[in-house]
Amino acid sequence: MSGLFGVVSRRDCVQTLFYGTDYHSHLGTQKAGMVVLNSRLQRSIHDISTSQFKSKFIEELPKMKGTMGLGVISDSNPQPIIIASSFGNFALVTNGLLENKNELVAEIKSQGGSFSELSAGVINSTEVVGKLIAQKKDIVAGITSVLAKVRGSVSLLVLGNEGVYAARDHWGRTPLIIGQKSRTWVVASETCAFPNLGFTPVKELLPGEIVLLTKNGLQEKRSGRLQEKICAFLWIYTGYPASSYDGVAVEAVRERCGINLAKRDKIKADLVTGVPDSGIAHALGYAQASGIPYRRPLVKYTSGYGRSYTPPSQQIRDQVAKMKLIPIKDVIAGKSIVICDDSIVRGTQLKNQALEKLWHDGAKAIHVRIACPPLLFPCRYCLSTRTRKELAARRAIKKAYGSAGKKIPVAKLLDETTPEYQKMIKTICQELGATSLRYQSIKEMVKAIGLPRNRLCLFCWNGQEA
Structure with missing residues (x-):
């Protein structure tokens, strides 16, 4: 974009x-x-x-x-x-x-x-x-x-x-x-x-x-x-916190996403954090609803490091993510941590540059909470992911089901009650090396945005065009 x-x-x-x-x-x-x-x-x-x-x-x-x-x-x-x-x-x-x-x-x-x-x-x-x-x-x-x-x-x-x-x-x-x-x-x-x-x-x-x-x-x-059909991802990740679209403020939506995630959780943790910068507001909402204190085990070094999702090559994306996030061991060691992020696209940065730093500095447990559903389709309307094989969810489906995964209906991969969804999430969680992993559902995400579902582009999740 x-x-x-x-x-x-x-x-x-x-x-x-x-x-x-x-x-x-x-x-x-x-x-x-x-x-x-x-x-x-x-x-x-x-x-x-x-x-x-x-x-x-x-x-x-x-x-x-x-x-x-x-x-x-x-x-x-x-x-x-x-x-x-x-x-x-x-x-x-x-x-x-x-x-x-x-x-x-x-x-x-x-x-x-x-x-x-x-x-x-x-x-x-x-x-x-x-x-x-x-x-x-x-x-x-x-x-x-x-x-x-x-x-x-x-x-x-x-x-x-x-x-x-x-x-x-x-x-x-x-x-x-x-x-x-x-x-x-x-x-x-x-x-x-x-x-x-x-x-x-x-x-x-x-x-x-x-x-x-x-x-x-x-x-x-x-x-x-x-x-x-305005892009729902604007509120979840792409847009700036101080912006609003259709009269709906980005920061408020992200906080509501975090609140939704917390209301469905029963885990006990010592602190909540967000992956800087776009994960922070989601984490603040989670902390507000759960009563678990918000802290910063990972801090971003200056605004000179841009968004690690947008550069064109995986090598550059990984390098930016590695260099911009600095762990604080005194906050991490021995702690059970809830870490919120906007999305898991490829998953490599979250794993290699956030979770591994937390584990390295002595985290007791890491519970990953994601503000949107698993991304299943590359965007057809803005320049972002270009192929399905880039997506962490698609890799997990292939790993779990092989070629048979291509025949699984999308509806089953978005329904938290199905064994197909649960196996996909378990596979992603294992690949990330997290203690647990939960995503917000499409229904909850749409509710957090506050616009009618038929006014939102949800193609990245359900593959449905206008």
Whole structure:
């Protein structure tokens, strides 16, 4: 998942653009970019895989001038992209996954089109979107065509002479929120970008909606749909604690997840902790409901270490996880510990970089509590896990049942009362080396989020599309 930010102002917008983009740094670890419009489109892109956004862009701020701009923290492709079209030059940033990218590329090439933005030999998905927009008569018609053609998901911001266009993906799987401060307008993936910059959220785009932010205000260019399938994982892991989507605060949801987990538990423990950072709020809720004190046997060393789930290779993910978590032996030794985390995706980091450190420093018992159900399907709408074999739950099913595991209905793997579910959890627990393991159910997770189930994308768990 990538983080998008756009701004339109009557005065220079670069400082707002810089900090607004930086507040999305939790959403990507590969590339970041900004583009502003003055007499021309002025762009800067940097690799942020080994350093933070701020350190890469701070020295460029005095050189950038403009009253409108876009910023992005990208999980893969270099962005923003600038396109010269028949209706003028424009810049764009995107968030999502083009599942039918190869088909779209073939279509553009068959019409005589070509691509210039190659990263590691791969065609840039944002350029694909830009080329599709440029085929139409104007930006709105182009975006409308993109939303209709893309399988998977894409939300995007486009900067043209008239302002910043914002479009949310067809099913609303990723959010876009409009903020206002006097006569300055912004649009962001995360509302955590608003408070310190003085903006008030005024509108969340509907699925498929297109709006235009100008110096004179907000214009609707295409109405949205009421049907929504927003990603539930935003509240469990992806989103920032200070953000909210559809009026539901991330931090509050995570606390409720922890409360749900504690209410179903009867274990005795000396302390509760969370895997920093996204597991902390889940653990605080657990501690609140259970009465077991919250303590920190593992601490994260500075904010300079990013999220260990997002880097592209397992080797880098493991290295980040290993280096950022420091154990405190005086808190660990001889203690029975409940450790909460948002999810188990591959399971290698939780095992190698959290549990093994706790065991090494003398933990008496380790009870793992996970805020979402076992992940059974790779995401088709955002760039995260790409294959089933990456997933800890799928590995456990294969280990427990062999090839016969492929025939087990998903419903049985999500029902805590079935022997298939129980054997899967037991296998994962053994692989982790934990004393016990429990997951929150889909029903409890949906209840913690507080939205109707039919408004949530739960594909990663049940494999059901809209």
